[in-house]
Amino acid sequence: MKLHTIVGVALAVLVATAGVAAATPGANAQDSNSDDAAKQGPPSELPDPVPEFVSSIHDAVSDFLDGALDGSLGDAVNDVTGSSQSPPTSADR
Helix, strand or coil, X not given: CCHHHHHHHHHHHHHXXXXXXXXXXXXXXXXXXXXXXXXXXXXXXXXXXXXXXXXXXXXXHHHHHHCCCCCCHHHHHHHHHCCCCCCCCCCCC
């Protein structure tokens, strides 16, 4: 057999066994009637809303990706955030 075939078969076996192991519940799986099961789920408190300028940054990125943005993306983000710093150049990196 060729080396490529042996490596391919070995990787296929590894992927198959990892998938079975991931799908098998562990010994620490919780019983649905336990008190801990009642504590599971999403948090009761939601995070604070993001600042308004985050939507503007997303709009600037979308415009950049669509080609509708005149100028650089860094300048557009600086305009939105009010940052006075200029974006780094290749010499700064």
